[in-house]
Amino acid sequence: MSKFAKKKDGDLPAVSTASLPDIVFMLLFFFMTVTTMKDSSLLVENVLPNADQIKKLEKKDRVIYIYAGKPTQEYTKTFGEEPKIQLNDKFANVSEVGTYVLAERATKPQELQNVLTTALKVDKNASMGIVMDIKQELRKVNALKVNYTTYEGNAFNNIQ
Numbered sequence: 001m002s003k004f005a006k007k008k009d010g011d012l013p014a015v016s017t018a019s020l021p022d023i024v025f026m027l028l029f030f031f032m033t034v035t036t037m038k039d040s041s042l043l044v045e046n047v048l049p050n051a052d053q054i055k056k057l058e059k060k061d062r063v064i065y066i067y068a069g070k071p072t073q074e075y076t077k078t079f080g081e082e083p084k085i086q087l088n089d090k091f092a093n094v095s096e097v098g099t100y101v102l103a104e105r106a107t108k109p110q111e112l113q114n115v116l117t118t119a120l121k122v123d124k125n126a127s128m129g130i131v132m133d134i135k136q137e138l139r140k141v142n143a144l145k146v147n148y149t150t151y152e153g154n155a156f157n158n159i160q
Helices: 020-034 073-079 094-107 110-115 128-140
Strands: 063-069 084-087 090-092 117-122 146-148
Touching: 063 094, 063 128, 084 094, 090 094, 094 128, 117 128
Parallel strands: 063 117, 117 146
Antiparallel strands: 063 084, 084 090
16 A cells, blocks of 8 residues: 555656757758758750869869850750850850859959969860860950869870
8 A cells, every 4th residue: 555656677767859859950050051052053065074184173162163065955956056155054155254254253252362263164075166265255354273174084085
């Protein structure tokens, strides 16, 4: 006739779920801060050439990307087969490259504006004429630091 029940040996206490929402929100904030969004989707074919002497760009926040190549399958009917220039998510003319670089430069912090690199991601089947036109426009806006993005490999594999 005891008023108190005996404690059974071996029973585990219930798991507290009070801190579970805190953990979920902490993980959510972590993934929101470290995840990067895709800058732009490719509108041009971009099979990069091979090169045997390459150097990796360390700081991606100091790079302005310009894509050049034949339009992809879905845009070939509209824009034709000739190589096009892609700036962000739209096709552009060669004359728009300078204003694009200046606009991108203006969005960067003041201390980074003089150390920006323009990376050309040009399809290996594109003509050198479009590359020279882009380089002429970059010279006009004094964007002289140019990088050609390539894959590591034997450069003689580019010859067809």
